[in-house]
Amino acid sequence: MMNRDEIKTFLPHREPMLLVDDVDLQGEIGIAHYHVRGDEYFLQGHYPGYPVVPGVILCEIMAQSSCVLLKEDLVGKTPFYSGIDEARFKRQVRPGDTIEVTAKITYRRATTYIVEAKCSVEGQLCAKGKLMFTLVPKKEE
Numbered sequence: 001m002m003n004r005d006e007i008k009t010f011l012p013h014r015e016p017m018l019l020v021d022d023v024d025l026q027g028e029i030g031i032a033h034y035h036v037r038g039d040e041y042f043l044q045g046h047y048p049g050y051p052v053v054p055g056v057i058l059c060e061i062m063a064q065s066s067c068v069l070l071k072e073d074l075v076g077k078t079p080f081y082s083g084i085d086e087a088r089f090k091r092q093v094r095p096g097d098t099i100e101v102t103a104k105i106t107y108r109r110a111t112t113y114i115v116e117a118k119c120s121v122e123g124q125l126c127a128k129g130k131l132m133f134t135l136v137p138k139k140e141e
Helices: 055-074
Strands: 022-026 029-035 077-089 098-109 112-121 124-137
Touching: 022 055, 029 055, 055 077, 055 098, 055 112, 055 124
Parallel strands: none
Antiparallel strands: 022 029, 029 098, 077 124, 098 112, 112 124
């Protein structure tokens, strides 16, 4: 099981945009978790008095969880979204919920990957989609 510090060795994301707490890699399947604390920036105005994790953030959580599957291939590269297909949102995610993401690589060609991902809370499906990534060489700054 990889913790946040280990995840940071592969993903370029940092707080407040790092949205994965841990990942367990099982071959080409990854199971990741993110606990919604309630103080995240994206909950501040979505919605006052009834905070709900935005769907686009659920997609980002699935994407980050999925990219950890590419870990060796990420060395010297940055993963960028190149598509999202069949995204569906089934259940609200609120503060106090722990999101579990299950992701599986379904296609790989050169620097392009397609991953099927779903997130759930307490076994109930929250969101799912087919996510496409392209790995781009890192530029020296």
